[in-house]
Amino acid sequence: MTLAPDRLDRFARHIVLPEVGGAGQVALTQAHVVLVGCGGIGSPALQYLAGAGVGRLTLIDDDVVDASNLQRQTIFTPADIGRPKAEVAAQWVARFDPAIEARAVVERVGMDNAARVLGGGASLVLDGCDNFATRLAVSDSCVKLGVPLTSAALGRFQGQVANFAGHLPDQPCYRCWVGDAFDAEDCDTCAADGVLGAMVGMIGAYAAMSAIRVILAGHAAFGDPQWGQLQLFDGLAPSLRTIRVPRDAECRGCSAA
Template sequence: MTLSPDRLDRFARHIVLPEVGGAGQVALTQAHVVLVGCGGIGSPALQYLAGAGVGRLTLIDDDTVDASNLQRQTIFTPADIGRPKAEAAAEWVARFDPQIEARAVIMRLGGDNAARVLRGDVSVVVDGCDNFATRLIVSDTCTALSMPLTSAALGRFQGQVANFAGHLPGQACYRCWVGDAFDAEDCDTCSADGVLGAMVGMVGAFAAMSAIRVILEGKAALGDPQWGQLQLFDGLAPSMRTIGVPKDPECRGCNPA
């Protein structure tokens, strides 16, 4: 595949990077990213995935835009209030870059539909949803379907981002990190605890960076997914540290029954 002159111009600052280059930009153009959640984390992640030229985006969210979202979900405007987030997000992509294929899926992922929705030629799933029950369903489904997962989460001033490949020998999955204790949906929420918009932007942008690493694996020097290396952000300090997540031999998500 060759890039047209207008695409070469658009992505010139990527292409001149030795760590990306022309081959890396082509890989991004051919990639298909599934974004689970188009809200706080998904909004900035989507902006930078689209900005990187990812060719296909599947946007999954069952929620609608609320006025309180505008403080951090920067792809939305007051005109979008009441609209499905996935639909508004897909329209944002169309305005930003008409050459990107963006598909809205207005539904909540669950055990009864996740395998059907995520199946296909997916380069990486980026999970920025806001509850553990869905996160674990996404993780288990990615492992079962042999798909890489970029997981991003935050609460107040703390954030975490990691790439997981539970389908690969010796590699941990997201469930290895959190265990089974969080399958319930009664978890902390932004509405109850609050969240700083800029913190959401930082975590979402880093999630996009992590997904790009997965896409470029074997195609560019930047392509080191750093599987199981959890990046922990403290927005108050500020600081970032890395924790290696080991594979749990008892994990029911990534170990054969």
């Protein structure tokens, strides 16, 4: 595949990077990313994935835009209040870069539909949702589908991002990290605990960068997926540290993979 002249101009700053180059940009153009959650993490992640030229995006969210979202969910405006986030996100992509194929899925991901919703030849799933039940359903389905997962989460001033490949030998999945105790729907929320908008943006942008690492694996020097290396951010300190997540031999999400 070759890039058209206008695409070469648009992505020139990527292409001149030896760690990305033309081959890397083509890989991004051919990639299909499924984004679970178009809110706080999903908004900046989507902006940078689209900015990077990811050619196909499936945008999943069952929520509608609320006024309280505008403090951190950067693709929405007051005119969008009450509208489905996934549909607004797809329209944002269409305005930003008409060459990108963006599909909205106004649906909540769960154990009963995750395989169907996440299927369709995804290169990677980026999960930025706000509850453990969905996260674990997404993780388990990624293992079964053989699709890499970028997982990003935050609360207050703490954030975490990691790439998982539980479908590969000796690699952990997200369930290896959190276990089985969080399959319930209830969990802490931004509404109850609060969250700094700029912190959300940082985690969302880093999640996009981690996803790009996976997409470029085998195509560019930057493409080290760093499987199972959980990046922990403390926005108050500030500080960043890395934890290596081991594979759980008894994990019900990936032990049979």
